[in-house]
Amino acid sequence: MRQHGTAIAGRRCKARLALGAAFLLALLGAAPVRATSPDAITMDVGDEPGRISTEEVRIEEGPYARQLVFFRSSDAPGTVVISTADRFLYVVLGGGRALRYGIGVGREGFQWSGLVKISRKAEWPDWTPPPEMIERQPYLPRFMAGGPGNPMGARAMYLGSTVYRIHGTNQPETIGQAVSSGCFRLANGDVIDLYARVDVGAKVIIRQAAQL
Amino acid sequence: MSRALNSAAALALACALAGCSSVDFGFLSPGPTPESSPTPALAAFKILPPDPLIGKWGVASYRDAKDRARTEKMARAQCKNAYVIAKGPTDGAMMHVADDATPHELALKKGADGKTYLGFNAPPPDPQDREVVELTPKLMVMKYVDPDTNDRYGTLVYARC
Numbered sequence: 001m002r003q004h005g006t007a008i009a010g011r012r013c014k015a016r017l018a019l020g021a022a023f024l025l026a027l028l029g030a031a032p033v034r035a036t037s038p039d040a041i042t043m044d045v046g047d048e049p050g051r052i053s054t055e056e057v058r059i060e061e062g063p064y065a066r067q068l069v070f071f072r073s074s075d076a077p078g079t080v081v082i083s084t085a086d087r088f089l090y091v092v093l094g095g096g097r098a099l100r101y102g103i104g105v106g107r108e109g110f111q112w113s114g115l116v117k118i119s120r121k122a123e124w125p126d127w128t129p130p131p132e133m134i135e136r137q138p139y140l141p142r143f144m145a146g147g148p149g150n151p152m153g154a155r156a157m158y159l160g161s162t163v164y165r166i167h168g169t170n171q172p173e174t175i176g177q178a179v180s181s182g183c184f185r186l187a188n189g190d191v192i193d194l195y196a197r198v199d200v201g202a203k204v205i206i207r208q209a210a211q212l
Numbered sequence: 213m214s215r216a217l218n219s220a221a222a223l224a225l226a227c228a229l230a231g232c233s234s235v236d237f238g239f240l241s242p243g244p245t246p247e248s249s250p251t252p253a254l255a256a257f258k259i260l261p262p263d264p265l266i267g268k269w270g271v272a273s274y275r276d277a278k279d280r281a282r283t284e285k286m287a288r289a290q291c292k293n294a295y296v297i298a299k300g301p302t303d304g305a306m307m308h309v310a311d312d313a314t315p316h317e318l319a320l321k322k323g324a325d326g327k328t329y330l331g332f333n334a335p336p337p338d339p340q341d342r343e344v345v346e347l348t349p350k351l352m353v354m355k356y357v358d359p360d361t362n363d364r365y366g367t368l369v370y371a372r373c
Binding site: 131146148 | 272274275279282283286287289293295308309310312313364365366368369
C-alpha cells in the first residue's frame, strides 16, 4: 500500500473549482451563466457526477438566455420544437410567438431527429451512468439517486420510448455545445421553468437542420 | 508490503526523532501506543483484515436519507455490472479512490476515534478516506471524509452479489 495524494490533486482541484464557481454563482443570486456560441469547438466533456449546480442557475446572457421570440408554427401551443443545429428549444405559445431556451445537444454521431411525445416527467431524476462511462470511471456508483450533483440535473422530461430526455445539468457551461449522448440539456433554472410549461403527452419535434 | 513497511518505518523514525510517539501503524506494534504522548492516540490506528470487503458488490449512492431504502434496492440490482474487490498483494483491498481510475491497494482502518475507515495507509481520518458507516456480510455503507467529495458522490451503498 502507498500514500497517494498528488496523482489526483488536479482532478480534485478541478472539482473544487467547479464547486466554488457554483457557490459563487449561487451567492450572486440570479446565478447567470454565459454560454458560448455553437460555432465554438465541440467540447469533449463527459457527464461529471457530483459537480454541483443549484436550481437557481440559469442562462441569463447571450443568445442562449431564455427569451420570447417570434416563431412561425402551425403546431398547437405547448408543442416543443428542438433545433439541434441552432442549440435552441422552443415552446410554442401561439400567436406567432414562442419561448426560446438555449440547450446542449448530442455530440457528432449522437444527434437525431424525429417526432415524439413527452412520456414522463421527473423532479431531480436518478442517474445510471452508461457502461462505457463506468469503464472510464470505474469508481462511479452504478446508480445515483437524484440530487444537485447528479448530471441529470433538477428535472427530466422523457421522450417517448427512447432513451433520450430533455433534462437539467450540473454543467451549465455546456449549454450551446454538442456534448451529450443524444439528450437535450438545459441549465437547472431553465429546465425547471420548461418543466412547468410542458405537460406529459406534449408533442416534441426534433429537427437537425437549421430552419430558415 | 516491504514498500509500506519502509515508508512506515521511515515515518516512525522521523516521528521518534521529532519526539512524537502517537503514531501506531498497527502492523508494526500490536497494542496501543506508548503513554508518553501528550495527545494520546490522536493519529493512532489499526489495520483490519480486508476480508469483509472482498467479493462482488452492486454499488449505488444517495444524498438524501429518504432515498436510502431504494438506493439499497438499486445497489442489489447492479450485480450485472458488479464492482469487484480483490485482495491485494500486501493484504489490503484493491479498490478505487474518488476521481482516480487506477485501482489502489487500500486498507480497512480502525481510527483512534473508534470509527472504521477505508483508505491509504495513513492515519484516519485522511481526506482521501471513506468512513465505513455500516459493514455487514451483505451490505457496506461508506461516506467520503472529504466534504467536497462527499457532496459530489453522496453516501455509497455496496450490496453483496
